[in-house]
Amino acid sequence: xxxxxxxxxxxxxxxxxxxxxxxxxxxxxxxxxxxxxxxxxxxxxxxxxxxxxxxxxxxxxxxxxxxxxxxxxxxxxxxxxxxxxxxxxxxxxxxxxxxxxxxxxxxxxxxxxxxxxxxxxxxxxxxxxxxxxxxxxxxxxxxxxxxxxxxxxxxxxxxxxxxxxxxxxxxxxxxxxxxxxxxxxxxxxxxxxxxxxxxxxxxxxxxxxxxxxxxxxxxxxxxxxxxxxxxxxxxxxxxxxxxxxxxxxxxxxxxxxxxxxxxxxxxxxxxxxxxxxxxxxxxxxxxxxxxxxxxxxxxxxxxxxxxxxxxxxxxxxxxxxxxxxxxxxxxxxxxxxxxxxxxxxxxxxxxxxxxxxxxxxxxxxxxxxxxxxxxxxxxxxxxxxxxxxxxxxxxxxxxxxxxxxxxxxxxxxxxxxxxxxxxxxxxxxxxxxxxxxxxxxxxxxxxxxxxxxxxxxxxxxxxxxxxxxxxxxxxxxxxxxxxxxxxxxxxxxxxxxxxxxxxxxxx
Amino acid sequence: xxxxxxxxxxxxxxxxxxxxxxxxxxxxxxxxxxxxxxxxxxxxxxxxxxxxxxxxxxxxxxxxxxxxxxxxxxxxxxxxxxxxxxxxxxxxxxxxxxxxxxxxxxxxxxxxxxxxxxxxxxxxxxxxxxxxxxxxxxxxxxxxxxxxxxxxxxxxxxxxxxxxxxxxxxxxxxxxxxxxxxxxxxxxxxxxxxxxxxxxxxxxxxxxxxxxxxxxxxxxxxxxxxxxxxxxxxxxxxxxxxxxxxxxxxxxxxxxxxxxxxxxxxxxxxxxxxxxxxxxxxxxxxxxxxxxxxxxxxxxxxxxxxxxxxxxxxxxxxxxxxxxxxxxxxxxxxxxxxxxxxxxxxxxxxxxxxxxxxxxxxxxxx
Numbered sequence: 001x002x003x004x005x006x007x008x009x010x011x012x013x014x015x016x017x018x019x020x021x022x023x024x025x026x027x028x029x030x031x032x033x034x035x036x037x038x039x040x041x042x043x044x045x046x047x048x049x050x051x052x053x054x055x056x057x058x059x060x061x062x063x064x065x066x067x068x069x070x071x072x073x074x075x076x077x078x079x080x081x082x083x084x085x086x087x088x089x090x091x092x093x094x095x096x097x098x099x100x101x102x103x104x105x106x107x108x109x110x111x112x113x114x115x116x117x118x119x120x121x122x123x124x125x126x127x128x129x130x131x132x133x134x135x136x137x138x139x140x141x142x143x144x145x146x147x148x149x150x151x152x153x154x155x156x157x158x159x160x161x162x163x164x165x166x167x168x169x170x171x172x173x174x175x176x177x178x179x180x181x182x183x184x185x186x187x188x189x190x191x192x193x194x195x196x197x198x199x200x201x202x203x204x205x206x207x208x209x210x211x212x213x214x215x216x217x218x219x220x221x222x223x224x225x226x227x228x229x230x231x232x233x234x235x236x237x238x239x240x241x242x243x244x245x246x247x248x249x250x251x252x253x254x255x256x257x258x259x260x261x262x263x264x265x266x267x268x269x270x271x272x273x274x275x276x277x278x279x280x281x282x283x284x285x286x287x288x289x290x291x292x293x294x295x296x297x298x299x300x301x302x303x304x305x306x307x308x309x310x311x312x313x314x315x316x317x318x319x320x321x322x323x324x325x326x327x328x329x330x331x332x333x334x335x336x337x338x339x340x341x342x343x344x345x346x347x348x349x350x351x352x353x354x355x356x357x358x359x360x361x362x363x364x365x366x367x368x369x370x371x372x373x374x375x376x377x378x379x380x381x382x383x384x385x386x387x388x389x390x391x392x393x394x395x396x397x398x399x400x401x402x403x404x405x406x407x408x409x410x411x412x413x414x415x416x417x418x419x420x421x422x423x424x425x426x427x428x429x430x431x432x433x434x435x436x437x438x439x440x441x442x443x444x445x446x447x448x449x450x451x452x453x454x455x456x457x458x459x460x461x462x463x464x465x466x467x468x469x470x471x472x473x474x475x476x477x478x479x480x481x482x483x484x485x486x487x488x489x490x491x492x493x494x495x496x497x498x499x500x501x502x503x504x505x506x507x
Numbered sequence: 508x509x510x511x512x513x514x515x516x517x518x519x520x521x522x523x524x525x526x527x528x529x530x531x532x533x534x535x536x537x538x539x540x541x542x543x544x545x546x547x548x549x550x551x552x553x554x555x556x557x558x559x560x561x562x563x564x565x566x567x568x569x570x571x572x573x574x575x576x577x578x579x580x581x582x583x584x585x586x587x588x589x590x591x592x593x594x595x596x597x598x599x600x601x602x603x604x605x606x607x608x609x610x611x612x613x614x615x616x617x618x619x620x621x622x623x624x625x626x627x628x629x630x631x632x633x634x635x636x637x638x639x640x641x642x643x644x645x646x647x648x649x650x651x652x653x654x655x656x657x658x659x660x661x662x663x664x665x666x667x668x669x670x671x672x673x674x675x676x677x678x679x680x681x682x683x684x685x686x687x688x689x690x691x692x693x694x695x696x697x698x699x700x701x702x703x704x705x706x707x708x709x710x711x712x713x714x715x716x717x718x719x720x721x722x723x724x725x726x727x728x729x730x731x732x733x734x735x736x737x738x739x740x741x742x743x744x745x746x747x748x749x750x751x752x753x754x755x756x757x758x759x760x761x762x763x764x765x766x767x768x769x770x771x772x773x774x775x776x777x778x779x780x781x782x783x784x785x786x787x788x789x790x791x792x793x794x795x796x797x798x799x800x801x802x803x804x805x806x807x808x809x810x811x812x813x814x815x816x817x818x819x820x821x822x823x824x825x826x827x828x829x830x831x832x833x834x835x836x837x838x839x840x841x842x843x844x845x846x847x848x849x850x851x852x853x854x855x856x857x858x859x860x861x862x863x864x865x866x867x868x869x870x871x872x873x
Contacts, residue, residue, distance in 0.1 A: 058857065309741060330744035341742055350736045350743075361732065361743035364725040373725045 005083055005165045005195060006032045006067050013062035015048055020396075022048040023059070024219040035187070035196045037210035037227065039203070039239055041436035042408035043394060045219040046199045047089075050167050054086050055079040085163025087154045089170045089434075095143040099136055100125055103157045121160075128159045132190055146296070148179030166196045172205060173434040176294045176462055177497070184208050201436045203232035215239050240438040247444050248469045249488070251452060254286030259425050259456035260306070265315035265325075267298075267305045275301035277480040278315070283425075286454040288447065290461060290471030292496050298480040299460045300342055303429045307339050308332040320424065333362050338423030340414055340431050344407070348414040351403025355395055356384030358402045359417050391416040392442070408439035415443060419450060426450060429460040444470060464493050478502045514862050518855060526845035533841070534834040543826045551823045552816035552831060562815070564703035568773060570811030572597070572765040574710040576789030577807055578717045579761025581798040583635075585721060586754035587734030588642055592653025593762040594786025595660030596631040600763025602667055603630025604770055605687050605777040609672060612691035619693045620771065627767025628760040634660060635759015636752060643748030657786070668777060687777040696772040704772030713761070714800040730754050762786065788814070791839060813838075
């Protein structure tokens, strides 16, 4: 073991990308045993800054100091060697290998000339996981693990490789509420031995965990301070540059006709078990129904079955009088369904396509965008410019590939396309997952606007605040069935949490 | 840090020069080892074909099938399927073309030639449809199915030439060269100069058509969407398997057409070895040309030049054609590597920093 990291400084870091100033003279300081929360909207430069610290990018100007001495990282190996470890937002694990094998990939001490000393790695995994109270099974395959467990594996891996300073990039963005609470507790214990930089959008987590907070906006440090001195509202206001008030659904009941009626729907998951097992649900026009539940209880399969992407084994999906079960996606789209999919990066957009091309994904055949199957370049471009301005999509131009945008902007591209297609109904699956406050506020307002126009919305989410703020009625899904449907007035975090865990007090 | 134009120019030029030198050096070592005249050999392969009209026409003759094949391969590739079966599809196109020509030799040319070419398209298209539908419906790897269909097509081709379509004159004289009889003049494509035929214009028109199809129509839009991210395409209501199968029919059709044109323009009878590895070179041309018609047209010319140059080398400078092919392989790898290096933005940024540091330091000194 080399020296402990007592202090880490990044001084006057500047990084330019073609056309963007990602980091503009940023300085941060982390002392021994401190947790620094790095917050800011999508595209504020947080991830770029951390990638510079990990040697993935090189800064154009500025320097990095560890324990007061300047260091230069030419690649991630140098940063590892200095004791830095990063858990990325997207986990870097090989699904068809075990936990031990995944750790062994980077564990060079175990690489003997002719053999890989897996036993040594396994012992080390057990040692680390016991030391920090990180429960992992060293022999489990990654694909068998839940997202929360995979994250623990990432942590164990990083620690096994000798990290004495942890960088966590939005560690809770894919976790369920329970897993999030566990992680926060765990990190609190770990900060006795380690310093941590913690990137997050979620201000209650920032409050719960960090000592200090640094806020970035448009690549600049706009605020530096002790976490305890500020309320989440104050931090949110500094982050976005204006007061953030997440909207709430206080509209009167629209008394709309049933728009989407699911009866006794059974659908199989990819692994062959019944993911939806006799599900019944009705959504009316002009109403938002929030579908609450821990992810993996059939939400994905439900959205896919309605949208013609998954076959329905039994039951009917009646959409304005038409049965959508086992129809193809085109048929469903043609009948006026709008759909914001869960996996925005691979399903919601075609990543290498330009933004303007992504806007016409569902409508390339319509007279508006093509004539005799020749694309109308001008109206496609006009449409793209208008949507970019209306939805405040930050991009260098409409010919930029959609895949190169940040998560929030990708979601805005999808939202813009789905909403402006004038759908009769909207299914939004985890629409704000991993997005910053500003983007969440924007998306919530758009959804409420659609509701006011008389459109029914099925909102799938695991953020209870989001569900409670927006929904007229809340349905709780558990193991492929609707546990219970609560009117907005009766729902609160407590009773929803109990229902989500599978306990139905009425029974 | 701003990338000045000067830097970009110097950077690109620098990499291309390093690549060219590396290729030259490696090829020179090989030539030097077999005791050949290095400079004379390079001249023969790369420049001699450009000096005379006759040579130029021979280069273009080889570029025509390469261009058509590569256009077809690029359509399949853009739609998400890697067609390495163009060799077999081309052979089937030749057979279908020849069969029509043999069956109705007395039809007038304006009728027979289009019919025969269409048959070539259908023959190749059918051979492309098989792996396409297998991949679309059953997810059978196209690498496996296209290669296997190449074997089948090659053997079927030989069987047809030796048995079904064998030239009656060969039977009588008994020399047994496996080839069809000379086809009727009614299937011949006109010639411009030397052996160079009107297929040149067909290839160029097809390049324009492929560009329009893939980038200007909804049809091409959907094929590219399916090839770039099939989940998003399916989500957007695009029938991915349909477009996959169609793209392979088109790709195979192009290969078949290339075969038909090769017979109608150059050989005027089906002969052994007519496909001449064009199907495989076509994959390289398609990738080398960036899967875009504007790149494929010059790339096919370059490869036509190399292929023809290698036929000149044995007689002019006594270097065996095999060695020339080894050199070609090396040159292609080096050029493709250089292209990849050029597209590495991070390397470019790093070099730019060095350049700026150097430049500014010099300024201070001055």
